Amino acid sequence: MKKMQLTTKIFIGLALGIVLGIILQPNPEIANNYIKPFGTLFLNLIKLVIVPLVFSSLVVGACSMDDVRKLGRIGGKTVAYYLFTTAFAITIGLVLANITNVGGGYTIPADATYEIAAAPNVIETLLNIIPANPLKALVDGNMLQIIAFALIIGAGIIGIGEKGKNLQSFFDSFAEVMYKIIAVIMNFAPIGVFALITPVVAVNGPSVLLPLLKLIIVVYVGCALHAILTYSLTVWGFAKISPVQFFKGISPAMVFSYTTASSSATLPISMKRCEENLGVSKSICSFTLPLGATINMDGTAIYQGVCAIFIAQIYGIPLPMTAQLTIILTATLASIGTAGVPGAGMIMLGMVLHTVGLPIEGIAIIAGVDRILDMMRTMINVTGDAACSVVVAATEGELDRSVFEKTAKAK
Template sequence: MNDKTQSKKLQLTTKIFIGLAAGIILGIALQSNPDIAVNYVKPLGTLFLNLIKLVIVPLVFSSLVVGACSMDDVRKLGRIGGKTVAYYMLTTAFAVTIGLILANVSNVGGGFSIPVDATVEIAEAPSIIDTLLNIIPSNPLKALVEGNMLQVIAFALIVGAGIIGIGEKGKVLFNFFDAMAEVMYKIIAVIMEYAPIGVFALITPVVAQNGPGVLLPLLKLILVVYAGCILHAVFTYSSTVSLFAKVSPVQFFKGVAPATVFAFTTASSSGTLPITMKRSEENLGVSKSISSFVLPLGATINMDGTAIYQGVCAFFIAQVYGIDLPISAQLTIILTATLASIGTAGVPGAGMIMLGMVLQSAGLPIEGIALIAGVDRVLDMMRTCINVTGDAACAVIVSATEGELDRSVFENKSCK
């Protein structure tokens, strides 16, 4: 049975890679006529994303309630919550610092001459105070219907803590949410059979619409963001999983690979959440109680890749506009990007809302977003990869420090 399961996992991962490669090839072939990719291929990817979105809110809510209840007592819930938030905030601050250092060293915006009179539509970023106040929903049903993930998470944790508080009487409600979570997992398993097709259909229009003509003028920006993301993964995640969880970085990255590939294609941390949870439990040995708590939380508040993007893009925009960015302004960017990450939804394009907030805090022209709007999707894919990888790293570390990491998963893989 175990050999069959392992074979199945490898087969799905291989299919996703094949879908990704085929989509890139077709996208290149359709660059002269991207409407074909947008009108006829993209709908298949949109349908797949809609199926994923279908289960996100019920999955996050039910799994967080079950995860909170699995902590046995409120003190354990607070301890694990503290570890999770601390890891996410520290790694996000470190990530944006890496981005700014690389931007300074590479002179990322130097020598660029790009028209700056373009405009771009962008939603107004909420203030940090409003973000913190809006975490607690005044109408939890509205939060569930609208998919306001911060409020959904807060309500789920409150319900979970309440179930713990009433003891045996809460067993019936716990069983209900536990059954709901299992139903969501089953639906996800069926949806994932179509993942290779979804990946193929999502990547094709991206490549077709963002060909070399768009990418080359901004290639340096893209390379710096990608380099920052790779460095953060190699050094930060490798060192933390090795130091705190005693897990080989190679085994960690191999285990989380299916989720990172899917994240790269969809550019959605929330959309990747079902895969991240499944692979963290089956490939990395994370306990279900930790996975159900840490990963849904991370899909909303952990934005390491997005933080790197904020630092590099803010510096890039400053240079293109000929604005000096002193150390004080760069420290402001680090602080704002770290705090803003807790209010940014894990959906495609959400990083641009964050970037607007960061630019305002550093006194940079928000119109600068127009300079990178054309390649934002290409940047979004890589930063989402890092966001998802960071979620999994935190889950492994928290699970290990709580003595709930199943290390037999790694032993079985090394024996094969």
């Protein structure tokens, strides 16, 4: 067991959790009361380091660029990649949903009602990126504000030159402490994954899944296609990295994000794997991944497209091409407009449905299987963050190809 790779251990924990979850379906309270707490404890340990890790690593990443113009250039590339892939993702979702007639034959339940939280407008979100009280942003875990504050501090350290070296060294040491803590916590990842997946399987049995199985399959196929087409082509086209090598390198983060359904909780693992398995420089990882965990929602975009068509079809409302183009535009912009908002996926879907005149009550039909859908869309979100990190690193000449040479020699 000591010689076994962490990825293999996590897969074993996932498989055992699924098996036990199936066994406990008649008594899901056992899974919730006695197994789930261990998963919650593991997630709390991960969340413990997220804010200090993101803040310190972003400051260090900004400082290591030595030039504010370079910081702006990398930021532009990162946001452009995220917006492009999000638009492409929702297009895949819409095409698949239309081809498969995803809502065909489904009967609307009589009690389908749903109230969605109000979504912030894009202007309000953009204004709130700069925190009036940065300490409050750190305490509340407001990622967009934390990112902005860290980049401002990093730019300020660059600006004063030699005088800022001591402060840079402090943040560098602080980030290394966080990495060490994460390394220790990750030893318990297989147990955490086991404890998190068991109650999900136990609670979401066939009675919940079977009526909406077609919707789940279409979303999963759309996410798989997006990963194969978009991420494979971009990492190969820009970085000349084999897609197999890419997915193998980031697989621990993919498995973990699928189980936890949390991009933020997976962030420490993504940073570690991008740097050690994919050769991305620490400065690029420190910038692209925290930003991606906040605003990149490729998997969520696929979910929006499929669910919008599903709801339109079950209510018998035709969606012309103009309305579907509106969905692409709305969901792409909403991925930033709802960044950092709890339940962003549901809020985004509510915005999309409202924009094209579809009944928001349709979300109630999907809510029962949302956790199953959330697991897959989160995994794609995390994978997209890693792909962006690789692409940006390659275009900036900060991709260490010796990492792949070592892997080849090991084989």
